[in-house]
Amino acid sequence: MTTTIATGHAGLAPAAEERLYAKVTWRLIPFLFICYVVAYLDRVNVGFAKLQMLNELQFSEAVYGLGAGIFFLGYFIFEVPSNLMLHRFGARRWIARIMFSWGIISGAMMFVQTPTVFYIMRFLLGVAEAGFFPGIILYLTYWYPSARRAKVTSLFMTGIPMAGVLGGPLSGWILATFDGAHGMAGWKWLFLIEALPSLLLGVMVLKYLDDGINKASWLNDDEKRLLQANIDADDAKVSEHSMLGGFRHPMVWVLSAAYFGFIMGLYGIGFWLPTLIKAFGVSSPETIGWLVAIPYAAATLAMIWTSTHSDRTGERRWHVALPALLGMVGLIASTLLPQTPLVAVATLTLATMGIITGLAQFWCLPPAFLRGAAAAAGIAVINSVGNLAGFVSPFIVGWIKDVTHSTNNGLYVISASLVVAAAIALSMAREKVNQPR
Structure with a gap:
């Protein structure tokens, strides 16, 4: 059915505009969400594999931490080139390439026998996946103006907690059953079973995804013009569009530091949550899987509520900072309160809610400064530099655990990084990042 068009801002009546964006969202977000669930699961399922593979292969906690984190070195090196390739050649082919390659390498993790092979495979997995997440963040800027981006970004990023909700019980069941x-x-x-969906989705990307508004056969000409008019009006407000500008803009590097803090928290939780719960007296892989799902389920609800509130109010800074501080409180509480499974799940739920919610809201900040090729480069820089924390965080926690036989000091380091991320968000100019209402 053709959308009825009325004149107004960007030529679209409010009710018709809402219907049109709902149509776009239902077309794009569920599919991208599924892709991200699979991507994140393949990235962090090593946290569950750890419950068995360390004993069988005689790996130390430090070996595991280095292997878990070295993924992000490959990710860092190839992140910016990958995002620029997506911007140049289109999302459909490039995202399909990413999913094929990471699915093959993730499945090949089953052949790991030595620390060296473990490190190599994790590095290659990072190379294969480089560009997926920032590519999707960039892709969403092709469809949605900044005032609508918090909610859709959070809906996409619920793939992180939902990977925990679905992947926790699934991973525990696979370990116990197979x-x-x-x-x-x-x-x-x-590793084998959880790699298969990536290969299937890679095929589906080629069939389903469009490179942008003008390539979407499911939109009529009027709908395309109106969506593009909103994007063009949004672009006119942004100061930097060139690729070189994406590298040299000072806010890119400031935001990279904030994102580093969030990623310290994300992978401190992602790679160690099963181990932390096991340390509080839970031994069954299946039980651990179900308990891991609780923090991620709560984080999903928190993300959706916070993003809706952020878009409704137009406020961005506190919607980033407060969740970061909540994550810090949860992590510190997990080290100070009595060590029982119930307390562990409660405090780690608080931490997971804060970290993941703040992380999703963070991605409303870069497009306030960058568009076009600058956004392709700048978003990739922020994501790649920030994701170096994915190397630092698990390695620090693993090394400290080997030395002190406790994860507490590692969690304090992660907590401090979240405070820094909150401070950077609050230091940004309100008039630049907030959306007028």
Whole structure:
């Protein structure tokens, strides 16, 4: 059915505009969400594999922490080139390439036998996946003006907690059910089974995804013009569009530091949550899987509520900073309160809600400064530099745990990084990042 058009801002009546953006959202976000669930699950399922593979392969906690984190070195090196390739050649082909390659390498993790091979495979997985997340963030700027971006970004990024909600029980079940099947350990089956959806989705990307508004056959000409008019009006407010500007804009590097703090928290939780819960007296992989799902389910609800409130009010800075501080409180509480499974799940739920919610809101900040090729470069720089924390965080926690036999000091370091992220968000100019209402 053709959308009825009335004249007004960007030529679109409010009710018709809402219907049109709802149509776009239902077309794009559920599919991108599923892709991100699979991507994030393949990235962090090593946290569940750890429950078995460390004993079988005789890896230390430091070896695991280095291997978990070295993913992000490959990610860092290839992130910016990957995002620029997506901007040049289109999202459909490039995202499909990413999903094919990471699916193959993720499945090949089942052949790891030595620390060296573990490090190499994790590095290659980072190379393969580089560009997926910032590519999607960039892709959303092709469709949505900045005033609508908090909610859709959060809906997409609910893939992070939902990977925990779905992946926790699934990973625990695979470890328990398939361990020893056909002579293979459960952790090998885990890598193999959870790699298969990536390959299937890679095929679906080629069939389903469009490179932009003008390529969308499911939109009529009037709808395309009106969506593009909103994007063009939004672009006119942004100071930097060139690729070189995306590298040299000072806010890119300031935001990289804030994102580094959030990623310290994200992967401190993502790679160690199963281990932290196990340390509080839970031994069954299946039970650990279900308990891991609780923090991520709560984070999903927190993300959706916060993003809706942020778009409704137009306020951005506090919607980034307060969740970061909430994450800090949860992490510190997990080290200070009595060590029981109930307290562990409650405090780690608080931490997970804060970290992931703040992380999603963070991505409303860069497009306030960058568009076009500058956004492609700048978003990739922020994501790649920030994701170096994905190397630092698990390695620090693993090294400290080997030395002190406790994760507490590692969690204090992560908590401090979240405070820095909150401070940077609050230091930004209100009139630049907030949306007028």
